Amino acid sequence: MDRNELFNHLTQLENNVNRIQEDMQALKSLTVALVEENVALQIENDNLKTLMNQEPDATPVERVSNEQEEEKTPQKKQLQSREYFATLYHEGFHICHDVFGKHRNGQDCIFCMNILNDKL
Numbered sequence: 001m002d003r004n005e006l007f008n009h010l011t012q013l014e015n016n017v018n019r020i021q022e023d024m025q026a027l028k029s030l031t032v033a034l035v036e037e038n039v040a041l042q043i044e045n046d047n048l049k050t051l052m053n054q055e056p057d058a059t060p061v062e063r064v065s066n067e068q069e070e071e072k073t074p075q076k077k078q079l080q081s082r083e084y085f086a087t088l089y090h091e092g093f094h095i096c097h098d099v100f101g102k103h104r105n106g107q108d109c110i111f112c113m114n115i116l117n118d119k120l
């Protein structure tokens with residue numbers, strides 16, 4: 001292998017590494033966007049489930065199961081939402097108003113922490 005060939009080979013390798021790094025960054029951004037969308041959908045789904053359970057005109061079958069759980073529901077629901085916010089924050093997402101559900105990218109957020117301290 002002559003010197004020219006060696007340098008050409010190194011340049012080619014460098015270009016490949018740079019392209020892989022660009023692909024990696026793009027994949028990272030895409031992953032963050034997908035996870036944020038997943039969190040938003042999960043929250044929407046939970047909200048819809050809660051709304052459905054509160055619906056006064058539930059079908060008889062649903063009413064029976066509602067009545068069975070009626071006594072423990074309020075406290076259980078409050079506890080679930082506290083745990084849910086804490087879990088969401090510890091999984092790396094904002095729970096503060098302005099950027100709710102966005103990824104924190106490893107940064108602590110003082111607004112989220114205020115909410116956590118209020119709720120817990």
Ligand SMILES: [Zn+2]
Binds near residue numbers: 095096109110111112
């Ligand atoms: Zn926040």
